[in-house]
Amino acid sequence: MDLTATTTDLANAAAEAVRLLPGRTLDPVLAGLLLTTTDDGVVLAGSDRERAIRLSCSAAVHTPGRVLVPAKPFAETLRALDVPMVRIAVEGARLAVRTPNARFALPLLDADLHPGVPTAPPLAGSVDGDLFVAALTTVAATASRDEALPLFTGVRVRADGDRLVLAATDRYRMAVASLPWTPVAADLDALIPATLLAEVARQARGQVALHVDDNRVGLAWDNSVVTTALLDGSFLSESKLVLSAVDTTVELDADALLAAVRRVALYADSRGVLKIEVGDNEIRLRTADQQAGEAEETLKADVSDGRTSPSFQSRFLIDALKPFSGGRVRLAIQPGMRATVFSSPNAEEVMDLRYMVAPMRPPAT
Amino acid sequence: MDLTATTTDLANAAAEAVRLLPGRTLDPVLAGLLLTTTDDGVVLAGSDRERAIRLSCSAAVHTPGRVLVPAKPFAETLRALDVPMVRIAVEGARLAVRTPNARFALPLLDADLHPGVPTAPPLAGSVDGDLFVAALTTVAATASRDEALPLFTGVRVRADGDRLVLAATDRYRMAVASLPWTPVAADLDALIPATLLAEVARQARGQVALHVDDNRVGLAWDNSVVTTALLDGSFLSESKLVLSAVDTTVELDADALLAAVRRVALYADSRGVLKIEVGDNEIRLRTADQQAGEAEETLKADVSDGRTSPSFQSRFLIDALKPFSGGRVRLAIQPGMRATVFSSPNAEEVMDLRYMVAPMRPPAT
Numbered sequence: 001m002d003l004t005a006t007t008t009d010l011a012n013a014a015a016e017a018v019r020l021l022p023g024r025t026l027d028p029v030l031a032g033l034l035l036t037t038t039d040d041g042v043v044l045a046g047s048d049r050e051r052a053i054r055l056s057c058s059a060a061v062h063t064p065g066r067v068l069v070p071a072k073p074f075a076e077t078l079r080a081l082d083v084p085m086v087r088i089a090v091e092g093a094r095l096a097v098r099t100p101n102a103r104f105a106l107p108l109l110d111a112d113l114h115p116g117v118p119t120a121p122p123l124a125g126s127v128d129g130d131l132f133v134a135a136l137t138t139v140a141a142t143a144s145r146d147e148a149l150p151l152f153t154g155v156r157v158r159a160d161g162d163r164l165v166l167a168a169t170d171r172y173r174m175a176v177a178s179l180p181w182t183p184v185a186a187d188l189d190a191l192i193p194a195t196l197l198a199e200v201a202r203q204a205r206g207q208v209a210l211h212v213d214d215n216r217v218g219l220a221w222d223n224s225v226v227t228t229a230l231l232d233g234s235f236l237s238e239s240k241l242v243l244s245a246v247d248t249t250v251e252l253d254a255d256a257l258l259a260a261v262r263r264v265a266l267y268a269d270s271r272g273v274l275k276i277e278v279g280d281n282e283i284r285l286r287t288a289d290q291q292a293g294e295a296e297e298t299l300k301a302d303v304s305d306g307r308t309s310p311s312f313q314s315r316f317l318i319d320a321l322k323p324f325s326g327g328r329v330r331l332a333i334q335p336g337m338r339a340t341v342f343s344s345p346n347a348e349e350v351m352d353l354r355y356m357v358a359p360m361r362p363p364a365t
Numbered sequence: 366m367d368l369t370a371t372t373t374d375l376a377n378a379a380a381e382a383v384r385l386l387p388g389r390t391l392d393p394v395l396a397g398l399l400l401t402t403t404d405d406g407v408v409l410a411g412s413d414r415e416r417a418i419r420l421s422c423s424a425a426v427h428t429p430g431r432v433l434v435p436a437k438p439f440a441e442t443l444r445a446l447d448v449p450m451v452r453i454a455v456e457g458a459r460l461a462v463r464t465p466n467a468r469f470a471l472p473l474l475d476a477d478l479h480p481g482v483p484t485a486p487p488l489a490g491s492v493d494g495d496l497f498v499a500a501l502t503t504v505a506a507t508a509s510r511d512e513a514l515p516l517f518t519g520v521r522v523r524a525d526g527d528r529l530v531l532a533a534t535d536r537y538r539m540a541v542a543s544l545p546w547t548p549v550a551a552d553l554d555a556l557i558p559a560t561l562l563a564e565v566a567r568q569a570r571g572q573v574a575l576h577v578d579d580n581r582v583g584l585a586w587d588n589s590v591v592t593t594a595l596l597d598g599s600f601l602s603e604s605k606l607v608l609s610a611v612d613t614t615v616e617l618d619a620d621a622l623l624a625a626v627r628r629v630a631l632y633a634d635s636r637g638v639l640k641i642e643v644g645d646n647e648i649r650l651r652t653a654d655q656q657a658g659e660a661e662e663t664l665k666a667d668v669s670d671g672r673t674s675p676s677f678q679s680r681f682l683i684d685a686l687k688p689f690s691g692g693r694v695r696l697a698i699q700p701g702m703r704a705t706v707f708s709s710p711n712a713e714e715v716m717d718l719r720y721m722v723a724p725m726r727p728p729a730t
């Protein structure tokens with residue numbers, strides 16, 4: 001193998017490969033990056049058996065080849081370079097990264113030991129990258145990180161006609177986003193690990209294509225494809241988001257509420273609970289703790305129907321409000337231990353996002 | 366106590382107080398902030414017995430008073446506010462922080478239990494804040510963090526005529542900075558904890574006054590004074606920076622060398638050692654490790670006298686080069702296990718900085 005590439009292009013591809021491969025593996029072969037030349041460039045591929053990635057980068061290929069190198073040192077070397085072009089060449093048992101003044105020589109690993117990188121399953125459809133990223137930023141963060149309950153570590157991704165519906169819950173709250181979808185194949189209903197989708201949300205751009213079969217799902221954008229095994233289990237239906245008992249509706253500026261919640265939450269008890277007292281044309285946030293003291297703050301709000309006043313964990317409240325930053329938010333409040341649903345009062349949003357939070361016992365006062 | 370203050374002024378004073386008080390103490394009284402009204406404002410003071418702080422902030426005082434409140438919650442509450450003015454008032458057993466729409470009530474602590482805050486010792490002289498901060502940023506970071514050897518956790522601060530000399534070493538390297546000094550009292554030669562000076566470097570501005578007696582040192586700027594107990598022990602003399610055996614001098618762009626060191630160091634052995642091979646009009650950085658592979662990079666440089674080629678721990682090399690970023694750096698190299706001294710070839714610098722690094726055995730090749 002001998003090729004010349006634009007440094008930033010190859011450095012970006014290598015960095016993206018390292019971020020998409022979790023790198024939990026102790027096996028140096030699985031922590032390696034397979035470099036394979038093509039007619040007009042090089043493909044960077046890797047797999048830890050569960051997740052697999054494939055990125056392409058254009059390059060001038062002088063001698064074709066296929067090698068396996070340690071992924072992180074390769075990416076770090078490329079990132080540290082400050083020259084426009086870089087040459088990558090096999091020299092004996094080394095892969096040399098060369099610039100006019102420098103040579104960095106990585107040990108080659110045995111490419112024949114690598115299990116290979118599966119290709120992506122058939123195309124299901126595609127979605128606008130910006131909307132998909134915005135939806136994932138909220139939904140993937142709502143999934144549980146508790147791997148003892150794998151079901152709750154996934155995001156359910158489901159095609160419904162010309163909408164793509166993303167849903168995740170950790171049992172205490174649930175986020176459901178719906179966005180425009182261009183279907184190609186008929187069916188898509190997959191439970192995808194949230195950790196991968198959170199990483200995709202940091203990197204995807206342009207149009208994102210979704211590929212799926214019975215066992216694997218693939219996400220493709222730009223010159224990148226990442227595939228992963230699906231999670232097992234039937235996710236609880238997001239249609240459970242029933243709002244039959246809503247008796248109080250509050251509407252106000254999301255950022256004002258977010259800032260007030262952050263202030264008042266400084267005085268929350270050990271459970272972190274904050275009460276929203278609903279009044280006439282205002283709401284009052286209230287916390288109290290024997291040690292920390294107590295806090296309250298009043299905000300103007302449009303209140304309709306009843307005066308049901310729920311309490312929440314303040315960190316869940318903050319997560320529920322963040323996606324509505326920059327606009328207004330509507331709280332549909334139900335009595336008793338039923339959830340409150342946060343949504344945008346603006347019916348013209350391209351992406352429909354609903355965030356449901358379960359109430360808590362109020363703070364002692 | 367009842368007063369009204371500009372929110373940002375009081376929030377900044379409280380935040381600075383929290384950063385300057387280490388907060389290692391478990392005693393809530395010592396983790397408290399003493400607020401005392403004056404004719405035209407309020408003084409925030411605190412002490413953990415070793416270190417003491419006193420900051421003033423102008424305020425409209427409605428009722429004078431003196432109270433003790435938990436420092437961090439007080440500072441966090443003020444920082445979270447987004448209104449221009451804030452009212453601070455004792456209400457029963459609480460100190461209330463009030464804005465037009467909100468009330469945050471902190472529990473009062475018993476101010477009578479507080480040991481009090483010592484006043485600053487006599488003034489020794491003063492120094493330009495920007496230069497002092499620049500010198501401290503390098504010198505304080507060079508001190509050891511190993512509290513088992515307290516001597517090396519200090520910065521020696523010494524007045525020498527109209528120069529202030531700061532020196533610190535962790536035994537493997539030493540930084541010595543000299544800057545203009547306006548003396549008031551005759552003598553200043555104190556060993557000051559580097560952790561405090563590193564914090565001062567983040568906060569000091571304008572002119573910085575130094576106060577000293579046999580036991581304590583004080584640093585004052587703007588509306589802030591911090592005092593601390595001196596460290597015991599006689600610091601090794603920075604005059605040991607003898608350059609009698611320099612046989613090789615190298616001069617080049619500091620940033621180019623810094624970037625190359627960072628790249629080549631990625632391939633360093635477990636000791637992190639990097640060799641500088643001095644040639645004619647160039648130097649070559651070189652590392653080698655059985656696992657990581659090997660790297661080398663060549664840089665143009667002005668070389669005079671010999672060709673002594675030392676090896677260093679790359680992280681010490683990076684620390685030694687950073688203060689010269691933006692200009693050229695001169696390496697005065699001595700043979701054998703004698704130190705190399707990094708300095709600026711520009712004799713007109715207001716601050717004179719010399720950074721000495723001990724050599725290491727070269728990497729295996």
